[in-house]
Amino acid sequence: MPATLLHTPLHDRHVELGARMVPFAGWEMPVQYAGVIPEHRAVRTDAGVFDVSHMGELEVEGPHAHDLLQGTLSNDLDKLEPGQAQYTLLTNEDGGIIDDLIVYRLGAHSYLLVVNASNRENAYAWLKEREIPGSDVRDASEDCALLAVQGPRAIERLGLPPARPFTFAEASIDGVEVMVNRTGYTGEDGCELLCMSEDAVRLWDAVLERGAVPCGLGARDTLRLEVCYPLHGNDIGPETDAISAGLGWACALDKEFEGVDVLRRVKADGPERRLVAFVMEEKAIPRQGMRIDGGGEVTSGSHSPMLEIGIGMGYVPAAQAQPETELTIDVRGRPRRARVVKKPIYKRED
Amino acid sequence: MAAVESYPDDLKYHEEHDWARMEGDEAVLGITWFAADALGELVHFEAPEAGSTVTKDQSYGEVESVKAVSDVIAPLSGEVLEVNERVVDAPETVNEDPYGNGWLLRIRVADPAEADALLDAGSYRELLAQQ
Numbered sequence: 001m002p003a004t005l006l007h008t009p010l011h012d013r014h015v016e017l018g019a020r021m022v023p024f025a026g027w028e029m030p031v032q033y034a035g036v037i038p039e040h041r042a043v044r045t046d047a048g049v050f051d052v053s054h055m056g057e058l059e060v061e062g063p064h065a066h067d068l069l070q071g072t073l074s075n076d077l078d079k080l081e082p083g084q085a086q087y088t089l090l091t092n093e094d095g096g097i098i099d100d101l102i103v104y105r106l107g108a109h110s111y112l113l114v115v116n117a118s119n120r121e122n123a124y125a126w127l128k129e130r131e132i133p134g135s136d137v138r139d140a141s142e143d144c145a146l147l148a149v150q151g152p153r154a155i156e157r158l159g160l161p162p163a164r165p166f167t168f169a170e171a172s173i174d175g176v177e178v179m180v181n182r183t184g185y186t187g188e189d190g191c192e193l194l195c196m197s198e199d200a201v202r203l204w205d206a207v208l209e210r211g212a213v214p215c216g217l218g219a220r221d222t223l224r225l226e227v228c229y230p231l232h233g234n235d236i237g238p239e240t241d242a243i244s245a246g247l248g249w250a251c252a253l254d255k256e257f258e259g260v261d262v263l264r265r266v267k268a269d270g271p272e273r274r275l276v277a278f279v280m281e282e283k284a285i286p287r288q289g290m291r292i293d294g295g296g297e298v299t300s301g302s303h304s305p306m307l308e309i310g311i312g313m314g315y316v317p318a319a320q321a322q323p324e325t326e327l328t329i330d331v332r333g334r335p336r337r338a339r340v341v342k343k344p345i346y347k348r349e350d
Numbered sequence: 351m352a353a354v355e356s357y358p359d360d361l362k363y364h365e366e367h368d369w370a371r372m373e374g375d376e377a378v379l380g381i382t383w384f385a386a387d388a389l390g391e392l393v394h395f396e397a398p399e400a401g402s403t404v405t406k407d408q409s410y411g412e413v414e415s416v417k418a419v420s421d422v423i424a425p426l427s428g429e430v431l432e433v434n435e436r437v438v439d440a441p442e443t444v445n446e447d448p449y450g451n452g453w454l455l456r457i458r459v460a461d462p463a464e465a466d467a468l469l470d471a472g473s474y475r476e477l478l479a480q481q
Contacts, residue, residue, distance in 0.1 A: 035352075036416040037391050218390075218417055283438075285394050285414050303393040303416050310394075332412070332419075334396075 008053035009145050009200035017214055025118035027054040030216040040222050040305040042213035043186050044348075047151035049212040050220055052192070053200065056120030056141040058113040058127065064134030065109050072130060073103060074242060074260075076252035080105045085166045085183055087250050089242055090115075090123055095262030096238040097245070099123045100230065102183055104168055114146070114181075114192075116232050145200030149212055150190035150223075157210045160191070174206035185220060187227030187344060222302050226346035228277045228313060234288055235275055235299040235313055244271035244315070246343070274321040275299070277343045280310035284336035286329050287312075293328040293335070294320055304346060311345050312338070352391075352445045355383050361449065362465055363474035364407075364425035369449065372465055377426055379404075380453045381413065381444065384478055390415040392441035395454065397433045404428060404457060406464050411454070413444070426464050428457035 005028035014021065019030035030051065032039060042048045060069055070077045075088035082105050090098040099119035104112040115123045120141060127137045149158060158173055160180060168181040179194040195203050208214065221231070230236045236245045241259075243251070243266040253264050273296070280286065286301030292314055301312030312329075320327065325340040361369040367385035371378040386392065394414040404410040409421035410430075434453050437443050444452035459465070469477065 031417065032390065035391050037393075222416055283394060284396075285419075287419070303414070305416070308393075 006054070008051055009197045010051045010053065010204050013201060013204055014051065014214075019214070019216060022217070024217060025054060025116075027117060029054060030214075032216040032218045033214045036216070036218035036222060037305045039213060039215040039219035043151045043188055043215060043219065043223055044306060045152065047149060047154040047157045047190070047212040048215035048219065049204070049207045050148040050150070050215050050217075051145075051204070052148050052220075053145040053197075054117040055146055056115040056117060056123065056139065057144045057146075057194070058115060058120075058124055059138045059140050060111045060113065060127065060135060061109060061138070062135045063109055064132050065111055065136075068127070068130060068132055068135040068137075069103065069111060070255065071257055072127060074251040074257055074263075075103075076255060077103070077105075082107050083167055083169065085168055085181060087166075089247065089250055090126060091242070091257060091259040091263075092238055093259050095241040095259035095266065097232065097236045097240060097242060098126055098238060100232050100236060100247075102181075104181065118233060143197055145195050145197050145203070147193045147195075147200075147203060147207060148184055148186075148190065148220075149193060149207055150184045150186040150188045151212075152189055154188070154190035154212065157212060158191070158207070159210075173203065174209075176203045176206060178203065185229055186223040187229070187346070188223075222305055225300050225302055225311060225313065226304055226306060226344065228343035228345060230275070230313070231300060240275075240315075241266055241271075243267050244273055245275045271318055273315045273317050275313055275315055276321050276340045277313050277345050278311070278327055278338040278340050279304075279307070279345060280312075280329075281326075281337040281339050283310075284329070284331045284334070285310040286314075286331065286336075286338065291330040292316055292320075292338075293330070296320065296327070298329060306346050310338075316340070352387070353383060353447055355387070356449070357382065357471045357475055358449055359471045361471065362425065362468035363471065364423060364468055365474075365477055366423035368423050368425045370425045370465065370468065371449075371453075372459075372462075375459055375462070376431065377428065377457055377459050377465075378453045379425060379455045379457060380448060381422060382474070383448050385420070386445050386448050386452075389413060389418050389420055392444045395437050395441050395444075397438055397454070398430050400430050400433055402430050403460075404430060404455070413441070422454065425468055426457065427460040429460070430455055430457055432456040
């Protein structure tokens with residue numbers, strides 16, 4: 001742990017709002033304001049705003065930027081037009097996941113990668129080492145602030161035009177120039193607003209003025225878990241492969257990238273274990289690290305504010321991975337029943 | 351809605367943020383406002399069974415919020431007469447009313463002298479002020 005925690009440009013705003021601040025990936029971040037559960041429900045029913053300025057922004061530019069990224073990222077960059085974004089993985093030579101990230105194609109020869117705060121340095125170093133003539137990798141994180149505005153009314157509250165998921169466009173929100181990315185980590189409609197660091201406070205104030213509820217990392221975690229988005233460091237990491245994690249859809253196995261041969265082999269042989277979602281059948285809350293009978297382990301667990309039961313994800317032997325399979329989880333010495341479910345765990349009833 | 355911070359004068363307190371209300375040879379147990387606030391909204395109470403015994407200074411159950419788990423420490427020893435099923439069904443009751451509807455257990459006190467070692471409200475407030 002660094003002796004001093006980093007602050008986002010919105011740190012003082014969080015403290016003024018009475019947020020509970022916690023260390024996260026070297027940053028001091030708000031875990032909650034009013035409470036995880038009301039914040040979670042605000043995002044499911046209306047709109048919430050998260051300061052995610054701790055995340056990293058890497059710019060990759062040059063006539064060979066495409067070649068560099070096509071050879072290091074798992075998804076097929078050829079499918080991406082300027083103005084579009086894609087979920088993808090940065091993989092190591094063993095097919096493990098260095099980071100999961102979203103790549104934005106800014107132009108023919110210009111890309112933006114939004115990476116996890118905890119992996120920013122690793123991802124930057126990995127790409128920098130592999131730079132080829134005609135490609136330049138730059139860490140632009142300190143210039144940028146990022147606000148996620150999420151929820152069924154998020155776009156309407158921001159006064160933005162409709163747009164398809166995984167697209168982006170420039171816009172002005174109450175006088176602040178932003179890049180509006182139609183992406184998120186909650187399973188709801190909404191966007192992520194990228195702006196210059198010096199504009200972050202004005203943008204935050206404008207978004208709150210428009211009625212978005214300030215939300216912390218606590219709600220961000222329960223929201224993503226309900227919709228089974230993996231968290232790097234919990235559910236995926238350098239020791240886990242994308243196929244076992246159910247992320248094969250983000251891997252173009254017909255192209256060459258680091259570790260692709262391993263992934264092809266796992267896919268052909270079938271993974272020995274799989275990342276599954278489960279719900280508790282008894283009153284208990286699963287937590288990361290708990291053992292699952294049969295050799296499995298919980299990688300993420302919490303209480304679901306929408307379903308009001310314990311939910312989680314974890315790796316289990318492939319034979320236990322089918323939906324409806326009964327699992328037994330060791331909750332601090334007490335065996336508790338759970339059931340494998342199809343992802344996502346929570347889906348809006350339309 | 352979460353309750354406002356308070357530490358009633360008629361209760362006895364344990365330094366692990368638990369309270370006891372003496373009622374003859376019985377006692378009602380719970381966790382303090384400070385404990386409930388530190389955890390955040392409770393979503394689970396892992397309760398002991400009626401008829402089991404609890405031992406002073408030892409854990410008799412767990413309370414959990416979305417983010418955290420905490421042992422609940424017995425301020426007194428005794429036999430569990432009743433578990434507050436309202437809290438089992440709606441754990442957030444503890445945040446809303448920690449000394450009223452949010453009680454956790456009713457016990458038959460094994461040794462009333464144990465209560466003498468507990469803190470009064472003033473001493474407990476002093477303890478919190480030092481933290």
